[in-house]
Amino acid sequence: MADYxxxxxxxxxxxxxxxxxxxxxxxxxxxxxxxxxxxxxDVYRAVREAKRAFEAWRRTDADERGRxxxxxxxxxxxxxxxxxxxxxxESGHYIGKARALVEGTAKVFEFHAGLADKxxxxxxxxxGERISFxxxxxxxxxxxxxxxxxxxxxxxxxxxxxxxxGNTVVVKPSEETPLVTLELARMIQEAGVPDGVFxxxxxxxxxxxxxxxxxxxxxxxxxxxxxxxxxxxxxxAAGHVAxxxxxxxxxxxxxxxxxxxxxxxxxxxxxxxxSRAGQICIATSRLLLHREVHDRFVDELxxxxxxxxxxxxxxxxxxxxxxxxxxxxxxxVRYVRIGTEEGAKLVAGGRRPDDPALQKGFYYxxxxxxxxxxxxxxxQDEIFGPVLCVIPWEDEGEMIGMANGVRYGxxxxxxxxxxxxxxxxxxxxxxxxVFVNDWIAEYVQAPHGGYKKSGILRENGLECIVNYxxxxxxxxxxxxxxxxxxxxxxx
Ligand code: NAI
Ligand code: MG
Numbered sequence: 001m002a003d004y005x006x007x008x009x010x011x012x013x014x015x016x017x018x019x020x021x022x023x024x025x026x027x028x029x030x031x032x033x034x035x036x037x038x039x040x041x042d043v044y045r046a047v048r049e050a051k052r053a054f055e056a057w058r059r060t061d062a063d064e065r066g067r068x069x070x071x072x073x074x075x076x077x078x079x080x081x082x083x084x085x086x087x088x089x090e091s092g093h094y095i096g097k098a099r100a101l102v103e104g105t106a107k108v109f110e111f112h113a114g115l116a117d118k119x120x121x122x123x124x125x126x127x128g129e130r131i132s133f134x135x136x137x138x139x140x141x142x143x144x145x146x147x148x149x150x151x152x153x154x155x156x157x158x159x160x161x162x163x164x165x166g167n168t169v170v171v172k173p174s175e176e177t178p179l180v181t182l183e184l185a186r187m188i189q190e191a192g193v194p195d196g197v198f199x200x201x202x203x204x205x206x207x208x209x210x211x212x213x214x215x216x217x218x219x220x221x222x223x224x225x226x227x228x229x230x231x232x233x234x235x236x237a238a239g240h241v242a243x244x245x246x247x248x249x250x251x252x253x254x255x256x257x258x259x260x261x262x263x264x265x266x267x268x269x270x271x272x273x274x275s276r277a278g279q280i281c282i283a284t285s286r287l288l289l290h291r292e293v294h295d296r297f298v299d300e301l302x303x304x305x306x307x308x309x310x311x312x313x314x315x316x317x318x319x320x321x322x323x324x325x326x327x328x329x330x331x332x333v334r335y336v337r338i339g340t341e342e343g344a345k346l347v348a349g350g351r352r353p354d355d356p357a358l359q360k361g362f363y364y365x366x367x368x369x370x371x372x373x374x375x376x377x378x379x380q381d382e383i384f385g386p387v388l389c390v391i392p393w394e395d396e397g398e399m400i401g402m403a404n405g406v407r408y409g410x411x412x413x414x415x416x417x418x419x420x421x422x423x424x425x426x427x428x429x430x431x432x433x434v435f436v437n438d439w440i441a442e443y444v445q446a447p448h449g450g451y452k453k454s455g456i457l458r459e460n461g462l463e464c465i466v467n468y469x470x471x472x473x474x475x476x477x478x479x480x481x482x483x484x485x486x487x488x489x490x491x
Pocket of ligand 1 (some may be wrong): 038124145146147148172173174175203205206208209210213224225226227229230232233247248249280281328331367382383384
């Protein structure tokens, strides 16, 4: 048990109220530690510090900003085991995956370290003897409201480019995962990020997230989480006309044609819903399975699901850890009940594990619901748990209608050996990313984001530059005298 402080203006501080809240381990239901329960006053202080620090940070040479980001990656690697263990204990990632995620977070900082001094504008051929050029300037203070499913990686994917491009940052981590965020904040500070450039205010969404999203000095907001909260954040941003980048989850279809490599498709279907116990925005939570291969595929999948080792995230043998919180577990239990009531057939799981050692944690078994109708709530809503809905199909056109027939559009996965068919279907799908014969693979080099209610703008890749810069056009008139008279001028 440790009592953490939060980082504002380069100092480790308590909340102005003096209050704290407890972070619970989903593996045991026991407290891991406490963090300050930040509120509006703390947010105002953090934004003030970030605004002050912006003046020097935006003038810091871009290559120097890049070098500092590289040092963050170095710190992450030096202390990766400690950080991975805390990530496992506080958020429920099993230890093998937690280590991979710390490495993945280091790679995000490296990518953006390289980006820092490579972002540049254009020279534009306007009429007359003029040079017209653009510069991409930082926005100023940026807010980052982060969820609990990937507290390090998701925070890095927005904070690293914001910092690289000269912005200052205020992070509001999820109330489920404040401690691992504060450990990363310490590494960021130790890497030499100047005081006030990077700040963390811990606390609850309505108490600390809302004043941050509504603050008039916040010029850009990046939010990852639910559609409902994302909509509120966008409304708060409208009050002061701030830029918003939203990533709001999905209901990703994994589409299997009869001519697919069925062995690989099965692995992908298993991994796509059980990785992180299904608590991933791009989890392939709908399996659109052709009737021709349906029965055997479902039988084998159920078999494999029953073999998955669910358990303590610190156990090296564990393949699937717990659900993040009692609240999220209750949501999953509720949805599985709704599914069976609506007529879905429960083929595997659908309950908590029997192991007495797991009763205090928030564990749930890999769950397979078959004969799901595309209109059922379990096929429409994001459950965010290890619950896979199998939807059979026969006609390709109808299947595309099913794939697109949800409010989300984050990603899709297509399995077929016929490349023409794959690309034809990929072109019809409403999704920000389509994976052909591949896992749902997110890499920092490539854009990530959604169609429809899954969000707006893109993170990762060069596409994220627009989130953290604004365009300044400068025009220099070079002639001896102005060519047009006042009333011939274009405006
Ligand atoms: P949430 O969307 O409420 O929380 C995400 C973040 O927003 C947290 O940091 C939270 O403190 C903050 N927040 C909450 N209310 C706020 C407000 N009024 N103003 C500003 N910030 C606020 O998500 P929650 O409750 O943790 O999970 C609910 C569901 O959301 C999940 O079951 C899942 O379906 C979805 N979700 C999607 C994620 C994704 O990766 N797209 C991540 C986490 C949740
Ligand atoms: Mg927790």
